[in-house]
Amino acid sequence: MPGKLRLIDRRSLILLLGLLLSVGFFATTLFGYFVSREAIRSAIIGQDLPLTASNIYSEIQKDLVRPVLISSTMAHDTFLRDWVLGGERDVRAMARYLQEVKIRHKAFSSFFVSEKSTNYYTGDGILKQVSPSEPRDVWYYRVRKMSDDYEINVDPDLANRDALTIFINYRVFDFDNRYIGATGIGLTVDSVRRLIREYQARFKRTIYFTDASGRVVLQGDQAPVSNLRQRPGLAVQLDAILKQGGGMYQFVDEGDNHILNVNYLPELQWYLFVEQNEDVALAGVRQTLYINLVISLLVTLIVTWLCYITLGHYQSRIEKMASTDKLTGLLNRHAFGILIDKLIASYRRNPRPISFLIADIDHFKAVNDGYGHRVGDRVLVQVAAALRAQLREADFAVRWGGEEFLLVLAGCTAEEAHSVAEKLRQAVAESIPCAEWQELRVTISIGVSEFDGEETPDQAIGRADNALYVVKQGGRNGVAMAAASA
Numbered sequence: 001m002p003g004k005l006r007l008i009d010r011r012s013l014i015l016l017l018g019l020l021l022s023v024g025f026f027a028t029t030l031f032g033y034f035v036s037r038e039a040i041r042s043a044i045i046g047q048d049l050p051l052t053a054s055n056i057y058s059e060i061q062k063d064l065v066r067p068v069l070i071s072s073t074m075a076h077d078t079f080l081r082d083w084v085l086g087g088e089r090d091v092r093a094m095a096r097y098l099q100e101v102k103i104r105h106k107a108f109s110s111f112f113v114s115e116k117s118t119n120y121y122t123g124d125g126i127l128k129q130v131s132p133s134e135p136r137d138v139w140y141y142r143v144r145k146m147s148d149d150y151e152i153n154v155d156p157d158l159a160n161r162d163a164l165t166i167f168i169n170y171r172v173f174d175f176d177n178r179y180i181g182a183t184g185i186g187l188t189v190d191s192v193r194r195l196i197r198e199y200q201a202r203f204k205r206t207i208y209f210t211d212a213s214g215r216v217v218l219q220g221d222q223a224p225v226s227n228l229r230q231r232p233g234l235a236v237q238l239d240a241i242l243k244q245g246g247g248m249y250q251f252v253d254e255g256d257n258h259i260l261n262v263n264y265l266p267e268l269q270w271y272l273f274v275e276q277n278e279d280v281a282l283a284g285v286r287q288t289l290y291i292n293l294v295i296s297l298l299v300t301l302i303v304t305w306l307c308y309i310t311l312g313h314y315q316s317r318i319e320k321m322a323s324t325d326k327l328t329g330l331l332n333r334h335a336f337g338i339l340i341d342k343l344i345a346s347y348r349r350n351p352r353p354i355s356f357l358i359a360d361i362d363h364f365k366a367v368n369d370g371y372g373h374r375v376g377d378r379v380l381v382q383v384a385a386a387l388r389a390q391l392r393e394a395d396f397a398v399r400w401g402g403e404e405f406l407l408v409l410a411g412c413t414a415e416e417a418h419s420v421a422e423k424l425r426q427a428v429a430e431s432i433p434c435a436e437w438q439e440l441r442v443t444i445s446i447g448v449s450e451f452d453g454e455e456t457p458d459q460a461i462g463r464a465d466n467a468l469y470v471v472k473q474g475g476r477n478g479v480a481m482a483a484a485s486a
């Protein structure tokens with residue numbers, strides 16, 4: 001029973017250790033995760049998105065603001081206005097002018113459309129005449145009516161292969177402020193698109209430009225939608241965002257939280273949207289969290305397993321030390337108490353004979369006195385070894401007293417135990433217990449009893465002891481069977 005109790009103690013200890021380690025690891029891993037998540041979140045809000053926005057902004061300024069200035073210069077150019085007012089006579093002069101502008105500013109095209117003649121002039125001369133019924137000329141009739149000085153028109157139809165083409169359409173007035181046509185240049189915004197693509201690929205950010213209505217006018221490869229009002233999470237706050245003209249926002253789209261940085265570009269009357277899907281940004285830390293949890297679990301399992309093995313090892317060593325006689329290696333009386341209880345319990349369930357042998361070395365005092373205690377000890381060890389040699393698996397031998405031994409033979413009747421005792425007696429008598437003292441011989445006397453099921457084990461051993469006494473009285477070196485219990 002104490003052994004079982006100790007086992008339960010060991011299991012509880014290991015469970016407690018495992019629990020403590022798991023809770024500790026789990027708490028630190030989770031704490032680390034939340035700290036990293038907050039750090040990433042504040043970096044997205046405080047640095048990443050504003051920085052991306054300002055980089056894109058300066059790139060778009062470089063790509064678009066300059067062309068607006070060029071178009072403005074063209075619209076206010078006295079040559080152009082004088083040439084129109086002079087009756088648009090020398091087409092080649094206008095073509096040269098437009099060609100020059102195009103080459104000097106590396107534009108994709110340069111143009112002037114006259115209100116009076118409806119001619120569409122380019123660097124090559126008259127391209128065509130614009131007409132209100134021609135869908136491709138719709139832009140001109142829009143520009144003609146608009147109140148602003150210019151518009152920026154992203155024209156996908158005129159895309160030059162993969163390159164997106166943008167036209168700056170600038171209204172031209174004569175010196176009396178009468179509308180006389182529209183001029184400007186067409187250009188590609190490849191560098192902006194390249195930058196957008198790069199940011200999107202590297203940081204998994206979505207970048208696009210919208211006009212004041214929320215329509216997407218410029219994007220990398222793909223904007224989430226062509227109009228932001230199609231995104232329910234964003235649509236509800238879109239008007240407020242566009243009205244405020246920029247800031248940091250959040251919205252939920254398809255279950256994911258998105259952080260949004262919006263900037264208004266007054267030069268273009270566009271809004272720059274830089275958006276980060278927070279769940280995508282946190283995928284890395286979340287993966288690290290899972291890996292950490294798995295590592296923590298493995299470490300916990302390994303540590304608890306090692307502790308379980310080590311504790312078991314030391315426990316069995318301590319148990320062995322506590323239950324064994326140091327000199328002979330036989331069991332001591334404490335161990336006997338545990339084992340005999342088990343044996344008797346199994347006898348109660350399934351009665352099988354149990355025999356006891358009490359063996360005592362004859363005249364051992366004389367050995368000690370004659371050869372010294374060291375030799376006496378060696379004799380004890382040798383006799384113990386001879387006893388152990390007779391044991392089967394279910395049997396056990398106990399150092400019962402100084403030079404007295406008890407053998408418990410399970411499944412052995414008194415008759416069988418008697419013959420075992422006789423063999424033992426002979427073996428000891430014939431052995432040389434100490435190699436240094438070849439002439440030294442010892443004998444043993446043995447009393448044998450069989451447990452009758454009615455008595456206690458102590459009583460059966462007492463009967464064997466009485467039989468031993470009889471052998472001693474009879475001259476020693478013999479075996480005697482105990483009398484039946486009274």
Ligand SMILES: Nc1nc2c(ncn2[C@@H]2O[C@H](COP(=O)(O)OP(=O)(O)OP(=O)(O)O)[C@@H](O)[C@H]2O)c(=O)[nH]1
Pocket residue numbers: 327360361362363364365366368372373374375376377380401402403472476
């Ligand atoms: N060397 C040694 N001697 C021991 C040990 N334990 C007990 N003894 C001695 O064993 C001797 C036992 O002597 P007695 O009880 O008189 O018995 P005996 O001399 O064997 O005589 P009988 O039993 O009558 O044959 C004592 O002198 C004890 O001191 C031990 O561990 N080592």
